[in-house]
Amino acid sequence: MRPRVFHTWQSWQEIKQPGRPTSYVLTIENLKEYGGTKRILAGSADFVKGVSYGRYVVTEVAPNVCRWIHIQNVDLKIKKLPVSMAQYFAKQHLKWNTQIVEQFKRNGKAVDQEVRTSMIDWMEKGFDIEDAIKQQQDDILSRLEEFFEGKSWSKIPSPTLRVEMAISTASGLKSSDGIALAKAEGVYDCDAKEAIAWYFDFLSNEKIAHKSRAIVARKELRLLDYDSQPVNQRCFVTLIKMPFPLRKREYSVKCFWRVKEDGSVLLCGTPIDDKVDYGGSVGKWSLKGRSSVLIIAKNIGENGGIKSCKVVYKLFADPKGHIPKSFTNRLIPSSLEIVVHGLKAFSQDEAVDDANVKSLADMMSNEKQTYSEDEKSFLKKSKVSRGGLKREQRRTAESHYNPKPALFASLTAGLVLLYPGEQQQESYPYQIPGCKV
Numbered sequence: 001m002r003p004r005v006f007h008t009w010q011s012w013q014e015i016k017q018p019g020r021p022t023s024y025v026l027t028i029e030n031l032k033e034y035g036g037t038k039r040i041l042a043g044s045a046d047f048v049k050g051v052s053y054g055r056y057v058v059t060e061v062a063p064n065v066c067r068w069i070h071i072q073n074v075d076l077k078i079k080k081l082p083v084s085m086a087q088y089f090a091k092q093h094l095k096w097n098t099q100i101v102e103q104f105k106r107n108g109k110a111v112d113q114e115v116r117t118s119m120i121d122w123m124e125k126g127f128d129i130e131d132a133i134k135q136q137q138d139d140i141l142s143r144l145e146e147f148f149e150g151k152s153w154s155k156i157p158s159p160t161l162r163v164e165m166a167i168s169t170a171s172g173l174k175s176s177d178g179i180a181l182a183k184a185e186g187v188y189d190c191d192a193k194e195a196i197a198w199y200f201d202f203l204s205n206e207k208i209a210h211k212s213r214a215i216v217a218r219k220e221l222r223l224l225d226y227d228s229q230p231v232n233q234r235c236f237v238t239l240i241k242m243p244f245p246l247r248k249r250e251y252s253v254k255c256f257w258r259v260k261e262d263g264s265v266l267l268c269g270t271p272i273d274d275k276v277d278y279g280g281s282v283g284k285w286s287l288k289g290r291s292s293v294l295i296i297a298k299n300i301g302e303n304g305g306i307k308s309c310k311v312v313y314k315l316f317a318d319p320k321g322h323i324p325k326s327f328t329n330r331l332i333p334s335s336l337e338i339v340v341h342g343l344k345a346f347s348q349d350e351a352v353d354d355a356n357v358k359s360l361a362d363m364m365s366n367e368k369q370t371y372s373e374d375e376k377s378f379l380k381k382s383k384v385s386r387g388g389l390k391r392e393q394r395r396t397a398e399s400h401y402n403p404k405p406a407l408f409a410s411l412t413a414g415l416v417l418l419y420p421g422e423q424q425q426e427s428y429p430y431q432i433p434g435c436k437v
Contacts, residue, residue, distance in 0.1 A: 001078075002047065002048050003047045003048070004047060004048050004049075004050040004076055004077070005041065005044040005047035005048070005049055005050065006049075006050050006051070006052045006074075007030070007031035007032075007038075007040065007041070007044075007049070008028050008029060008030060008031055008052055008054075009028075009029055009031050009033075009034040010026060010027065010028050010029075011026075011027050011029075012024060012025065012026045012027070013025050013027075018127065018128040018129075019127040019128045019129040019130075019230045019231055020229070020230055020231055021059055021060045021061065021231055022059075022060045023057060023058065023059045023060070024056075024057075024058045025055065025056070025057055025058075026055070026056040026058070027054070027055055028052065028053060028054035028055065028072075029053060030051055030052070030053065048076075048077055049077070050074065050075055050076050050077055051074075051075040051077070052072065052073065052074045052075070053072070053073045054070070054071060054072040054073065055069075055070075055071045055072075056068060056069070056070055056071075057069045061115055061118060062111075062114040062115050062117065062118035063114070063118070064106075064114060065111055065114055065115055065118075069222060070094070070097055072093065072094075074089070074090075074093065076089070108204075108205030108206065108209070109205070109206065111205060112201065112204045112205050112206050115197075115201050115204065116194055116197040116198060116201060119197040119200065119201070120191075120193045120194060120197055122231050122232070123193045123196075123197070123257070123259050123265065124193070127230070127231055127232070129230040129232075130230075133230055133233070137233070137256050137258065137268070140256075140268055140270050141258060141266065141268050144268055144270070144292060144294045145294070147292070147316070148294055148314045148316075151168045151181065152168060153166035153167070153168050153183055154166055154167055154168070156329075156332065156333065157333070158184075158333070158340075159333070159337070159340055160340055160343070162186055162187065162343060163184055163185065163186040163336075163339050163340050163343060164184065164185045164186070165182070165183070165184045165332070165333060165336050166182065166183045166184075167180070167181065167182050167183075167329060167332055168181040168182070168183070179316075179317070179318045179325070179328070180315070180316070180317045180318075180319075180328045180329065180331070180332055180335070181315070181316055182314075182315045182317075182332045182335060182336055183312065183313065183314045183315070184312075184313045184315075184336040184339040185310065185311065185312050185313070185339075186310075186311050186339050186340075186342075186343050187300070187308055187309070187310055187311070187343075188297075188308065188309050188310075188311055188342060188343060188346045189306055189307075189308055189346045189347060189348040189349075189351075189352060190307060190308075190309060190346040191299060191307045191309060192263070192264060192265045192297035192298055192299045192309040193259070193265050193297075194346075195265075195297040195309055195311055195342065195346070196257050196265040196266070196267050196295065196297050197257075198342055198345065198346070199267050199295055199338075199342070200234070200255065200257055200267060202218070202220070202234070202236045202255070203218065203219075203220055203236075206345065207341075210341060214240050214241050214242075214334065215238060215239070215240060215241075216239040216240065216241050216248060216282065217237075217238070217239040217278055217282055217283070218236070218237070218238050218239070219236070219237050219276070219278075220234060220235065220236055220237075221235035221236065221237055221252065221272075221274055221276065222235075230256075232256050232257050232258070233254065233255070233256040234254075234255055234256075235252070235253070235254045235255070235272060235274070236252070236253055236255060237250060237251065237252040237253075237274075237276050238250070238251050238253075239278065239282065239283055239286060242319070246321070246323065247285055247286060247287050247321075248283070248285070248286040248287070249286065249287055249288075249289040249319050249320075250276065250283065250286045250287070250288045250289065251271070251288075251289050251290070251291045251317075252271060252272045252273070252274055252276065252288070253269040253270065253271060253272065253291060253292075253293070254269065254270055254271075254272045255267060255268065255269045255293075256268055262298075263298065263299060264296055264297065264298040265296075265297045265298075266294065266295065266296055266297075267293070267294075267295040267297075268292075268293070268294055268295075269291070269292055269293035269294075270292055271290040271291060271292060273288075287319070287320055287321055288320065289317065289318055289319040289320050290317075290318045290320070291315065291316060291317040291318070292315075292316040293313070293314065293315050293316070294314045295311065295312070295313050295314070296311070296312045296314075297309050297310070297311045297312075298310055303352055303355050303356065303359075304351065304352065304354065304355020304356075304358065304359070305355070306348055306351055306352055306355065311339065311342065313336065313338070313339045315335060315336065317335065
């Protein structure tokens with residue numbers, strides 16, 4: 001096979017539009033269409049002249065993070081080129097994309113944090129989008145709020161006590177018997193905007209690393225137009241492996257977030273019917289299901305400088321096909337595990353506990369304590385001194401008391417109750433040096 005030569009020219013343009021991140025478009029065209037001065041490669045007359053067109057769309061996600069699309073059309077001027085050979089040439093040509101990704105690869109957690117921070121900036125400063133898109137989002141939001149409103153819920157076992165899970169009947173819905181309606185609630189140690197930004201970043205490094213075994217593929221659906229999606233809207237597809245003998249299910253969802261006037265932040269997801277090409281036989285014999293989601297995050301307070309928000313995750317899923325509802329209900333906890341994952345991602349238990357202990361110690365030191373007669377009577381009955389304990393009892397008490405110094409840094413380990421007119425006889429032997437009562 002003779003060598004090929006491609007004569008091309010390139011041009012780029014910066015695109016800025018309201019309500020959309022900055023994009024850069026790089027276009028590769030055939031040199032024949034260039035009207036300026038041309039310079040032909042010396043010795044290329046002996047090569048076969050191929051034709052190539054290409055386009056790069058690079059979209060700014062954060063100051064140091066971008067998302068990009070590469071589209072290339074190559075004509076090798078070979079009649080009846082075998083498909084296997086065409087696939088080989090395509091893979092070799094696209095290897096450059098992987099090399100670029102590896103060259104600029106950074107710490108995954110740092111990148112995820114930058115993406116969320118940039119998204120939070122959009123939430124806080126606001127943006128303008130077309131009236132048609134805004135009206136479409138408003139209609140979807142109203143429909144989802146009306147659909148999930150007034151449902152009766154029955155609690156189901158949850159993998160953690162900090163997340164409540166429940167299911168509901170889907171009466172009145174014209175769908176298969178395997179339809180699922182579920183809800184999960186939890187409190188995150190973060191701001192409401194950051195929680196929604198975490199959910200919206202569907203393809204973050206953290207989520208890809210934490211991918212469930214049931215997920216076969218997870219992709220973002222992007223149109224070729226750089227300005228097709230506003231900054232608060234994206235489309236995703238997930239291919240899920242079902243237990244034997246069921247076929248794989250594909251769920252395509254259009255998601256968007258919205259900040260309401262009361263300070264709460266919402267994330268809505270509605271099904272779409274776009275066809276997805278996974279490449280090869282990945283999506284072969286799959287069945288397209290339908291799902292909708294409504295996530296509500298609202299700030300509930302602050303403790304020691306750490307914000308907290310309540311997250312309510314409501315899910316509707318219709319896997320299609322003839323699946324018994326009892327079988328679908330068994331799969332609901334795995335569908336809600338993302339709420340538990342988010343809880344762990346933002347967990348600041350030690351910092352929250354330290355703040356609670358410091359607040360309690362400050363109250364003990366600076367606020368006058370008053371007791372009712374019943375409380376005084378109870379305290380006198382429960383008063384214990386070391387002299388009243390036998391050696392075996394003291395040893396048992398010591399073995400059951402194992403304080404964490406980091407947690408009780410502002411308190412003594414020995415708790416001794418003093419009453420007006422009484423003197424301290426003897427404190428417990430377990431103390432933390434340098435701590436105040």
